[in-house]
Amino acid sequence: MTKVSLSLNGKPVSGKVEGRTLLADFLREGQGLTGTHIGCDTSQCGACLVHVNGDLVKSCTMFALEAEGCEVTTIEGVAAGDGTLSGIQDAFREHHGLQCGFCTPGMVMSTAELLKINPKPSEADIRDHLEGNICRCTGYHNIIKAIMAASGQDVSGIAAE
Amino acid sequence: MYNFEIEKPTTIDGAVAALASDExxxxxxGQTLIPTLKARLAAPEKLISLAGITALQGISTDKSGRVCIGxxxxxxxxxxxxxxxxALAALAGQIGDVAVRNRGTIGGSVANNDPSACYPAAVLASGAVVVTNTREIAADDFFDGMFTTALDEGEIVTQLRFPVPKQAAYVKFKQPASRFALVGVFVARFADGVRVAVTGASEEGVFRWSEAEKALSGDFSAKAIAGLSASADGLIGDAHGSPDYRAHLIGVLTARAVQAAG
Known part of the structure; x- marks a missing residue:
């Protein structure tokens, strides 16, 4: 076992891990932050997305030891300390951008990166960016609507589905 | 996944020394290696992370105008x-998805030589040079069949040097589940001729389509290759496409790449 130390949602944390311990498992089992979901465990579904040093990464496809010294942000670090939802989370709630909710943490983390790079994405930009986020409720319509709304775009003409 | 240790050297020499140990x-x-380890298709005793080596980072242009990428x-x-x-930047932006692109590296992709990966097509069509810790290898001598390269045991790719063509484009037909190239074609027109590299199609990995290169070197237009058809011999046949289908795609995508080449 090797010690790993990193900044997790702004707080320093450390723990003992094996070489093979995935970042996702360190977050969920080592740190008790179960908002990061493991969907496919084969790098395809995006439920485990977190930010490492500001970049969107699949925490099931990165070892915990690779995050040594990094700043890691998970879905638990997105809302304000008093529980006030972020603009993206609020838009997902307002526009029913989630059904079972399993893919939602990854969708929110992915959206945060998109809006950082592209503050007013078109529908095509959003669909392209979400290529690695799979929603098996197939709730994409309202997810895209929520992201349009979160980026300050008018969605009043888009039908709810 | 079997267990292993992870070492993180900070220099190329340190990595070479660490890789000298067995296993x-x-x-x-890790975007290919970690799924491979999860499937227990590899069982190394030690992983040598290259992520801490600053000498492997950075993009620059050398005196002869080549784009040099760590x-x-x-x-x-x-x-x-x-x-x-x-054209190379555009190719990189179509690999996998955003999160894969944030972790996966050009050196890792080229060293792995997946028969459906995108970068090998760019390296071969550009006539790039693969620089390692010990030597420089021309693209034509580097790719050596599916998942096989000219790299020796413990040899590390350190940089890729790409001559910049006058016109170039990469067009791929995505396998929609994996987002790898079902077939991808990179066309590069230089002053002294055209190079066409095809990925995703052959059992032997990336290859040059010499008939198309000859036709396009005389007349760089989609018309010039309208009468050509790539051979289906040795092409991959799987659930996603037969060898004949892939051969057909090679012609179609080459024409599209020529049209897209700016």
């Missing part, structure tokens, strides 16, 4: 910073 394996971005640059890095070679 050690280099870890770049092996550790991610696909996102190439997308954003290889503006001097727009």
């Amino acid at each position: 050690a394996q280099a870890l770049a971005g 092996a550790g640059v991610t696909h996102t890095g190439v997308t954003n910073e290889a503006a001097a070679y727009p």
Whole structure:
């Protein structure tokens, strides 16, 4: 076992891990932050997305030891300390951008990166960016609507589905 | 996944020394290696992470105008910073998905030589040079069949040097589940001729389509290759496409790449 130390949602944390311990498992089992979901465990579904040093990464496809010294942000670090939802989370709630909710943490983390790079994405930009986020409720319509709304775009003409 | 140790050297020499031990394996971005380890298709005792080596980072242009990309640059890095070679930057922006592009590296992709990966097509069509810790290898001598390269045991790719063509484009037909190329074609027109490299299609990995190169070197237009058909011999046949289908795609995508080449 090797010690790993990193900044997790702004707080320093450390723990003992094996070489093979995935970042996702360190977050969920080592740190008790179960908002990061493991969907496919084969790098395809995006439920485990977190930010490492500001970049969107699949925490099931990165070892915990690779995050040594990094700043890691998970879905638990997105809302304000008093529980006030972020603009993206609020838009997902307002526009029913989630059904079972399993893919939602990854969708929110992915959206945060998109809006950082592209503050007013078109529908095509959003669909392209979400290529690695799979929603098996197939709730994409309202997810895209929520992201349009979160980026300050008018969605009043888009039908709810 | 079987267990292993991870070492993180900070210099190329340190990585070479660490890789000299038995059962050690280099870890770049891990976007192929980690799924491979999960499937227990590899069982190294030690992974040597290359992520801490600053000498593998950075993109620059050398005196002869080649775009030189550190092996550790991610696909996102190439997308954003290889503006001097727009077709290459565009190719990098179509690999996998955003999160894969944020971790996966050009050196890792080239060293792995997946028969459906995108970068090998760019390296071969551009006539790039693969620089390692010991030597420079011409693209034509580097790719050596599916998942096989000219790299020796423990040899590390350190940089890729790309001559910039006058016109170039990469067009791929995505396998929609994996987002790898079902077939991808990179066309590059230089002053002294055209090079066409095809990925995703052959059991032997990336290859040059010499008939198309000859026709396009005389007349760089989609018309010039309208009468050509790629051979289906030795092409991959699987659930996603037969050898004949892939052969057909090679012709179609080559024509599209010629049209897209700016």
